Amino acid sequence: MADIPDNLRGRLPDAAFREVAPRYLEEPRGRWHGSARAVLAPATAEETALIVTACAGAGVPIVPYAGGTGLVGGQIAALDPAPVLLSVERMTGVMKVDPDGHTMTVAAGAILEDIHAAAAGHGLIFPLTLASQGSARIGGLLATNAGGVNVIRYGNARDLCLGVEAVMADGTILHGLKGLRKDNTGYDLRHLLIGSEGTLGIITGAVLRLFPKPESEAAAFMAVADPEDALKLLRLAQARVGEGLSAFELIGRAGLDFMDETGTAYRDPFSDRPDWICLVDLGVSGGRDAADALEGLFAEAWKAGLVTDGVISQSVGQRADFWALRERIPEANRKIGSVSSHDISVPVAALPEFIARAPAEIAAVGDFRINCFGHMGDGNLHYNVFPRPGRRPADHEDARGPIKRAVHDLVDSLGGSVSAEHGIGRLKVADLERYGDPAKLAAMRAIKSALDPANILNPGAVLRS
Amino acid sequence: MADIPDNLRGRLPDAAFREVAPRYLEEPRGRWHGSARAVLAPATAEETALIVTACAGAGVPIVPYAGGTGLVGGQIAALDPAPVLLSVERMTGVMKVDPDGHTMTVAAGAILEDIHAAAAGHGLIFPLTLASQGSARIGGLLATNAGGVNVIRYGNARDLCLGVEAVMADGTILHGLKGLRKDNTGYDLRHLLIGSEGTLGIITGAVLRLFPKPESEAAAFMAVADPEDALKLLRLAQARVGEGLSAFELIGRAGLDFMDETGTAYRDPFSDRPDWICLVDLGVSGGRDAADALEGLFAEAWKAGLVTDGVISQSVGQRADFWALRERIPEANRKIGSVSSHDISVPVAALPEFIARAPAEIAAVGDFRINCFGHMGDGNLHYNVFPRPGRRPADHEDARGPIKRAVHDLVDSLGGSVSAEHGIGRLKVADLERYGDPAKLAAMRAIKSALDPANILNPGAVLRS
Numbered sequence: 046m047a048d049i050p051d052n053l054r055g056r057l058p059d060a061a062f063r064e065v066a067p068r069y070l071e072e073p074r075g076r077w078h079g080s081a082r083a084v085l086a087p088a089t090a091e092e093t094a095l096i097v098t099a100c101a102g103a104g105v106p107i108v109p110y111a112g113g114t115g116l117v118g119g120q121i122a123a124l125d126p127a128p129v130l131l132s133v134e135r136m137t138g139v140m141k142v143d144p145d146g147h148t149m150t151v152a153a154g155a156i157l158e159d160i161h162a163a164a165a166g167h168g169l170i171f172p173l174t175l176a177s178q179g180s181a182r183i184g185g186l187l188a189t190n191a192g193g194v195n196v197i198r199y200g201n202a203r204d205l206c207l208g209v210e211a212v213m214a215d216g217t218i219l220h221g222l223k224g225l226r227k228d229n230t231g232y233d234l235r236h237l238l239i240g241s242e243g244t245l246g247i248i249t250g251a252v253l254r255l256f257p258k259p260e261s262e263a264a265a266f267m268a269v270a271d272p273e274d275a276l277k278l279l280r281l282a283q284a285r286v287g288e289g290l291s292a293f294e295l296i297g298r299a300g301l302d303f304m305d306e307t308g309t310a311y312r313d314p315f316s317d318r319p320d321w322i323c324l325v326d327l328g329v330s331g332g333r334d335a336a337d338a339l340e341g342l343f344a345e346a347w348k349a350g351l352v353t354d355g356v357i358s359q360s361v362g363q364r365a366d367f368w369a370l371r372e373r374i375p376e377a378n379r380k381i382g383s384v385s386s387h388d389i390s391v392p393v394a395a396l397p398e399f400i401a402r403a404p405a406e407i408a409a410v411g412d413f414r415i416n417c418f419g420h421m422g423d424g425n426l427h428y429n430v431f432p433r434p435g436r437r438p439a440d441h442e443d444a445r446g447p448i449k450r451a452v453h454d455l456v457d458s459l460g461g462s463v464s465a466e467h468g469i470g471r472l473k474v475a476d477l478e479r480y481g482d483p484a485k486l487a488a489m490r491a492i493k494s495a496l497d498p499a500n501i502l503n504p505g506a507v508l509r510s
Numbered sequence: 511m512a513d514i515p516d517n518l519r520g521r522l523p524d525a526a527f528r529e530v531a532p533r534y535l536e537e538p539r540g541r542w543h544g545s546a547r548a549v550l551a552p553a554t555a556e557e558t559a560l561i562v563t564a565c566a567g568a569g570v571p572i573v574p575y576a577g578g579t580g581l582v583g584g585q586i587a588a589l590d591p592a593p594v595l596l597s598v599e600r601m602t603g604v605m606k607v608d609p610d611g612h613t614m615t616v617a618a619g620a621i622l623e624d625i626h627a628a629a630a631g632h633g634l635i636f637p638l639t640l641a642s643q644g645s646a647r648i649g650g651l652l653a654t655n656a657g658g659v660n661v662i663r664y665g666n667a668r669d670l671c672l673g674v675e676a677v678m679a680d681g682t683i684l685h686g687l688k689g690l691r692k693d694n695t696g697y698d699l700r701h702l703l704i705g706s707e708g709t710l711g712i713i714t715g716a717v718l719r720l721f722p723k724p725e726s727e728a729a730a731f732m733a734v735a736d737p738e739d740a741l742k743l744l745r746l747a748q749a750r751v752g753e754g755l756s757a758f759e760l761i762g763r764a765g766l767d768f769m770d771e772t773g774t775a776y777r778d779p780f781s782d783r784p785d786w787i788c789l790v791d792l793g794v795s796g797g798r799d800a801a802d803a804l805e806g807l808f809a810e811a812w813k814a815g816l817v818t819d820g821v822i823s824q825s826v827g828q829r830a831d832f833w834a835l836r837e838r839i840p841e842a843n844r845k846i847g848s849v850s851s852h853d854i855s856v857p858v859a860a861l862p863e864f865i866a867r868a869p870a871e872i873a874a875v876g877d878f879r880i881n882c883f884g885h886m887g888d889g890n891l892h893y894n895v896f897p898r899p900g901r902r903p904a905d906h907e908d909a910r911g912p913i914k915r916a917v918h919d920l921v922d923s924l925g926g927s928v929s930a931e932h933g934i935g936r937l938k939v940a941d942l943e944r945y946g947d948p949a950k951l952a953a954m955r956a957i958k959s960a961l962d963p964a965n966i967l968n969p970g971a972v973l974r975s
Binding site: 147197201215217223224229230231239245283329330393467477486489494507 | 608611613666669698748928949956
């Protein structure tokens with residue numbers, strides 16, 4: 046194993062030198078394996094700058110590592126020369142809440158659940174919510190512009206960040222932790238770094254937006270006949286409760302069928318299983334009751350013939366049960382094992398067309414099952430393809446490419462995105478080249494060369510080295 | 511007057527060649543005067559690309575021109591060689607509303623008021639709202655990341671845009687009009703171009719976010735003793751009505767005194783003039799009544815001793831009157847004539863401290879009057895300094911520099927911004943160099959060189975040529 050740049054010895058505390066544990070070189074889906082000459086965990090932007098400067102000088106690439114929960118291989122690479130893996134795990138010092146300013150300043154290593162707890166301590170919320178929040182760290186969540194279930198109301202990670210501190214490829218520190226609501230002083234480097242997956246700079250800290258916690262929250266499962274009616278229900282909900290709509294998830298019946306098939310525990314909301322379920326979550330204030338608002342929405346939707354059945358949470362616990370069902374769908378998917386999974390988006394109004402047309406495209410490749418669920422309010426579906434019962438993903442290795450191509454071509458023809466919220470990482474570099482706008486790709490390459498001329502920062506992620 | 515690049519003759523329709531009218535070479539405050547060898551008005555991105563390519567080949571700089579309402583000289587320049595002024599006024603063809611997708615696709619020349627009307631035709635709103643909306647064009651509003659009065663609820667212009675089409679310095683067209691809610695495919699060039707003031711690319715089209723129109727809207731003037739109580743009132747309003755709070759403006763008594771002094775017509779809401787007034791605007795749905803919500807807010811604030819007087823709009827017309835008062839403050843300011851005006855922001859919680867400390871800093875320069883008003887919910891003040899009665903701005907030419915410096919130094923010491931919403935243009939290039947983060951400036955220069963190596967696009971704006 047190659048050594049770390051000599052001039053780092055003695056300039057960082059012992060705690061910054063971590064064992065190269067296997068977990069750093071693996072990723073959730075087990076499709077990628079990385080290499081690392083060392084795992085270095087700086088505690089501050091200054092220590093990060095030391096490492097970046099030393100690595101740049103020695104021509105050693107750096108792979109930034111946060112929670113390790115990424116699904117596209119952005120946090121993992123088998124490079125030659127072997128990279129330094131820069132972990133933000135020790136950057137957990139700062140967690141300063143400004144309740145008057147509705148902001149929180151955090152270091153890159155802060156875990157999302159800890160951020161939620163710190164906000165809750167002041168009666169506020171940080172609304173970024175996703176399945177991996179127990180281990181995902183804010184540095185990675187911002188580097189990948191994470192999405193999740195509350196985007197329809199609060200936006201993506203980038204919309205929840207007022208500023209970032211980052212170390213650039215030349216080792217200089219970008220100081221951007223002012224936390225202003227309005228600041229038109231030059232190019233918005235915050236938004237350039239957010240979503241760049243560690244290829245333009247390493248985010249070491251951020252100022253996050255906090256929001257008042259809605260006084261009343263409730264969720265409902267509403268059964269609809271098809272995605273067209275789900276879209277009509279979404280629009281009705283937006284017209285009636287406006288920003289009070291916190292989430293609008295679509296769940297195909299395969300989501301529940303798969304949980305039965307895999308013995309995944311859940312509370313079945315319907316005696317008579319519908320083909321499509323919408324999970325509608327409201328958070329309201331001003332003396333209103335969220336469950337009442339859902340009752341009213343359901344009644345109006347029923348009158349309009351948009352819903353065939355429904356159940357509304359009557360307690361905090363029941364609302365949690367509803368969400369537990371939604372969050373366990375990926376668990377059942379993993380047990381069955383997908384042939385190909387897709388994190389795609391299309392214009393919201395085009396979702397029904399995509400869902401109607403995609404099965405034929407996949408059937409043309411072979412005989413598979415589909416589990417379609419996701420964030421309908423954002424036009425974002427997790428559209429996953431599985432073997433028939435009794436067959437294994439390994440039986441269809443050769444089908445993965447054609448399936449992915451068929452799904453992505455359809456998405457592209459509908460003006461959609463082949464990576465809605467997971468990013469490009471290393472998994473989708475070729476997809477970006479295939480489907481990306483040439484002028485955008487040219488500009489991205491020019492910016493990468495300008496800010497990281499030696500290609501030290503996460504080489505091979507987003508853009509081909 | 512120098513000629514336009516020869517190879518453009520005959521390649522653009524006659525309508526694209528405009529007369530070099532004086533209005534193109536002036537700006538609202540009359541402090542800048544521009545030059546132009548020609549005013550070219552392309553109707554499409556393709557015609558824009560023709561012009562950019564020809565100018566780049568001939569080494570002729572381009573100054574993009576939209577509504578001409580900018581206050582920092584970004585749209586005007588006396589350059590040598592004389593620039594081509596590229597006006598977006600003919601880019602008004604597209605205005606496509608997608609009511610299901612809650613989006614509108616527009617060309618860069620669309621005037622903000624026309625965009626409002628097009629959205630209203632579908633019962634939706636485009637919430638960007640500012641004084642110049644009758645002439646401001648979306649291309650310029652995005653290039654400068656315009657702000658306005660509804661930022662507290664809906665964000666700045668960048669937050670209201672899902673994608674842009676733009677012509678880059680090499681004449682290639684960036685196609686970014688997908689209008690997706692989630693799209694994590696590479697660097698976010700949309701946000702890089704928005705706010706770059708035409709120095710990295712020329713925005714020719716955009717996809718805008720639309721929102722349901724709140725079912726009930728109302729406004730209130732609430733008198734407070736000081737900015738500290740105004741901040742407490744802001745937080746109370748946010749806790750009670752959450753996102754229903756559409757605007758929260760602060761108005762110092764000088765705002766009304768100046769209207770009296772200049773004979774500017776308005777309806778005085780208070781018989782006994784308070785030192786500080788908050789203009790609170792709500793828009794709510796779900797069967798609620800905005801005026802009732804304001805009543806409840808006022809009652810609670812009164813109990814808490816936060817407000818000393820108040821009046822709530824009881825009709826659409828009265829709400830319009832309230833806003834007319836707010837919008838006419840700048841008119842009175844212009845009649846009196848400011849020595850120095852400042853578009854600044856600080857962290858919201860630091861606003862009271864800024865307002866408390868700034869007068870002493872200005873008094874140290876000389877004997878002046880202050881009119882302090884602005885978007886308190888965003889921490890953004892228009893903090894303007896005026897001569898005493900009987901004196902003229904011209905009597906204080908030498909004081910402008912020291913006043914600006916004193917105000918900006920205080921803003922900087924409080925972690926604020928010297929350009930909250932107007933941008934840098936040519937007026938604040940030196941301020942950006944003085945107060946900007948060195949790493950940010952270095953990255954900005956590297957990006958500018960990478961995307962516009964010949965410095966053709968709006969040279970001298972944002973960054974010194």
